[in-house]
Amino acid sequence: MLFLEYAPLFLVFAAGTVGALRFRRLEPALRYLACLVFFEIFVEIVSRAITPNLFVLPADTMVEFGFLAWMYRRAFWPSVLSRWLPAVAVVFGAASLVSYTEPATLLHFNTVQRFAESLLVLGLVLLYFYKVIRELAIKHLEREPLFWVSVGLLLYFSGNIFIFVSSNYVIQHSKALSLRMWDVHAMLYMALNSLYAVALWISPSTRK
Amino acid sequence: MDKPLDQEIANLLFSGVVVMLLLALALVAFFLIYQRKLVSQQLALQTIQVAYQKEAFVAAIQAEERERQRIGNDLHDEIGSSLSAAKMLMAQLEDSTSTTAKEQEVVVLVQSIIGNSLQDIRNISQNLHPAVLAQFGLSQALQNLARVCNDAFANGVAVHVELNTALPYAQELALYRIVQELINNALKHAQASQVVVQLLQQPHHLVLLVRDDGCGFDYARIQASNQGGLGLKSLVARASLLDAALHVESVAGQGTTVRIDVPLSD
Numbered sequence: 001m002l003f004l005e006y007a008p009l010f011l012v013f014a015a016g017t018v019g020a021l022r023f024r025r026l027e028p029a030l031r032y033l034a035c036l037v038f039f040e041i042f043v044e045i046v047s048r049a050i051t052p053n054l055f056v057l058p059a060d061t062m063v064e065f066g067f068l069a070w071m072y073r074r075a076f077w078p079s080v081l082s083r084w085l086p087a088v089a090v091v092f093g094a095a096s097l098v099s100y101t102e103p104a105t106l107l108h109f110n111t112v113q114r115f116a117e118s119l120l121v122l123g124l125v126l127l128y129f130y131k132v133i134r135e136l137a138i139k140h141l142e143r144e145p146l147f148w149v150s151v152g153l154l155l156y157f158s159g160n161i162f163i164f165v166s167s168n169y170v171i172q173h174s175k176a177l178s179l180r181m182w183d184v185h186a187m188l189y190m191a192l193n194s195l196y197a198v199a200l201w202i203s204p205s206t207r208k
Numbered sequence: 209m210d211k212p213l214d215q216e217i218a219n220l221l222f223s224g225v226v227v228m229l230l231l232a233l234a235l236v237a238f239f240l241i242y243q244r245k246l247v248s249q250q251l252a253l254q255t256i257q258v259a260y261q262k263e264a265f266v267a268a269i270q271a272e273e274r275e276r277q278r279i280g281n282d283l284h285d286e287i288g289s290s291l292s293a294a295k296m297l298m299a300q301l302e303d304s305t306s307t308t309a310k311e312q313e314v315v316v317l318v319q320s321i322i323g324n325s326l327q328d329i330r331n332i333s334q335n336l337h338p339a340v341l342a343q344f345g346l347s348q349a350l351q352n353l354a355r356v357c358n359d360a361f362a363n364g365v366a367v368h369v370e371l372n373t374a375l376p377y378a379q380e381l382a383l384y385r386i387v388q389e390l391i392n393n394a395l396k397h398a399q400a401s402q403v404v405v406q407l408l409q410q411p412h413h414l415v416l417l418v419r420d421d422g423c424g425f426d427y428a429r430i431q432a433s434n435q436g437g438l439g440l441k442s443l444v445a446r447a448s449l450l451d452a453a454l455h456v457e458s459v460a461g462q463g464t465t466v467r468i469d470v471p472l473s474d
Contacts, residue, residue, distance in 0.1 A: 129239050136250055141243060151236050158232040162224040170221065174214045177221075184225055 004186040009044055011193040016041045018200045029074035036067035055106045062096035065117050072124045075146055114164035118157040125150045145199035152195030159188045280337030288329050295322045346380040360395050363402035370408050382446050389443055390418040398422020414470040421463040427456045
């Protein structure tokens with residue numbers, strides 16, 4: 001479907017534009033998010049220019065988790081978790097780089113890495129919700145950028161977790177089903193980037 | 209690959225995605241509702257606490273005022289009367305022909321001491337319980353306060369009152385105490401040479417302005433560090449009792465202006 005081929009790209013660019021326009025006024029945690037969006041634009045361009053593009057995936061996943069971990073580290077500061085998050089990100093990054101030592105694995109979708117990332121990000125999102133409930137420091141959640149980011153990540157990773165796990169299996173059985181499956185992924189990716197744009201748009205001066 | 213298996217995998221996969229998305233949406237909805245409920249409970253609790261604190265403070269102020277009134281009356285009526293009687297007796301002794309010149313000197317001295325003590329008692333009594341306020345209202349009470357404090361400042365205390373309506377006594381007393389406290393601060397801490405008090409009536413509120421030319425202070429820093437003395441805390445508390453907005457403008461070396469906006473009940 002042509003729409004699902006270009007609409008996600010448009011939304012990543014939209015989120016990137018918002019991030020670039022508001023970068024100076026963003027909180028440090030959201031600057032990591034803006035950097036993640038800029039990186040995703042770069043990945044989109046590279047992966048459309050070079051095919052097959054599965055070799056980008058381990059690096060993309062590693063950098064994505066790195067930026068998200070650093071963003072949540074800021075939000076959780078100064079809890080114990082925020083001190084352990086860099087170690088988790090480093091271990092995840094090291095494990096991701098292992099993919100590049102075996103070129104054969106780069107020809108397939110790295111299901112383990114994406115599944116692990118999904119679980120880790122969902123864990124961070126749930127911990128963020130728990131923190132918000134426990135501290136009750138935020139009166140208007142709709143004005144809290146990290147809430148929108150967390151909702152986007154929760155929807156994206158919980159919806160995609162089956163797709164990530166089954167992608168290699170499905171493509172072996174049916175290419176048509178695999179394409180339909182990635183259409184669902186494209187829709188969730190659009191939702192995620194729309195919510196990234198909302199989070200980057202919310203003004204820090206009016207949100208508390 | 210056979211079609212039924214393909215369909216089965218597709219159904220399984222897409223229903224899994226849909227179930228996960230529904231679970232995620234349900235979690236977000238639960239989180240939003242639960243968070244809103246907790247925030248509203250927290251707000252309700254805070255409102256109750258603020259109301260309770262205000263009530264407790266009103267009770268404390270009322271008790272303090274009653275006690276001040278009692279002590280003021282006792283001082284004026286009991287000790288004041290006794291000293292007046294003593295002064296009269298001293299006057300009789302002064303008029304007596306049997307006293308020697310040396311004794312006359314002592315009597316005059318004692319009369320002067322008693323006279324000063326009587327004046328001190330009147331001042332203390334007036335400070336404790338402003339009878340002028342109860343009898344003649346806020347305008348006269350502020351003018352009287354300015355007269356009493358005038359000599360303490362090199363350039364005196366100026367009072368300007370434009371008040372068309374009578375205020376409830378509790379409100380008048382609170383405003384009087386605020387001015388009293390600010391004049392006291394200007395004298396004790398600011399080493400001011402002049403204090404200007406203005407009470408102006410606006411359509412829906414009263415504006416009380418008290419300005420001094422003293423040394424000033426860093427109000428923002430004191431507020432941030434929560435180091436304000438009892439006077440400043442009492443000022444904030446009395447303003448909150450009046451539901452008034454308190455603005456303090458003070459720059460080190462350039463004096464202090466305190467503005468209090470009191471809403472008028474219709």
